[in-house]
Amino acid sequence: MYIETQKMDHWLFRGALLLGPVFILCVCLWMFFSGESQTIIPKESGVWIAFLVCVVPLIIMWKFKLYTEIDESGIRLKFWPFPAKEFSWDQVESAYIRQYRPMAEYGGWGVRWGSAGKAYNTKGNQGLQLVLNTGGTNKFLIGTQEPERLAAYLESIEKLSSSEAASA
Numbered sequence: 001m002y003i004e005t006q007k008m009d010h011w012l013f014r015g016a017l018l019l020g021p022v023f024i025l026c027v028c029l030w031m032f033f034s035g036e037s038q039t040i041i042p043k044e045s046g047v048w049i050a051f052l053v054c055v056v057p058l059i060i061m062w063k064f065k066l067y068t069e070i071d072e073s074g075i076r077l078k079f080w081p082f083p084a085k086e087f088s089w090d091q092v093e094s095a096y097i098r099q100y101r102p103m104a105e106y107g108g109w110g111v112r113w114g115s116a117g118k119a120y121n122t123k124g125n126q127g128l129q130l131v132l133n134t135g136g137t138n139k140f141l142i143g144t145q146e147p148e149r150l151a152a153y154l155e156s157i158e159k160l161s162s163s164e165a166a167s168a
Helices: 011-034 043-063 102-106 147-156 163-167
Strands: 002-007 065-071 074-079 085-088 092-099 110-114 117-121 126-132 139-143
Touching (some): 002 147, 011 043, 065 139
Antiparallel strands (some): 092 126, 110 117, 126 139
16 A cells, blocks of 8 residues: 655745744734724734634645555545545546646646646655546645655556556
């Protein structure tokens, strides 16, 4: 069985989540200590707002993980807070490891829809490309930080396609 857990710890993601709280915390502290808060927001509410705005992004950064599990029966994905996703090998026409361009093909990282299909990715530019036989959007990319280990496991269960054969 292949298991990989990835965190959304890309510096852009963390920076985006932390800039807002830092700004709001500074404004709330200024209002609290300058006495301006009584005319805009009561002090008690301001403290709670500052607390929530600072803690919620930290919880999101801690919980936001992509969990990938692959075995002989199929592929299971969990990407909190999104619903779990599962593919049986009967649904997969081909599977191969490839390098991709996250911004150009999918518009970034996370749960994405782009010109190349759907993707679950956290960082980097390596992934398991699935070509599905289920109709609709038939391509699904799963990002990986361990492409060699994933390829070796897929070869061991005879599920790895060559990228040339898969894209033909």
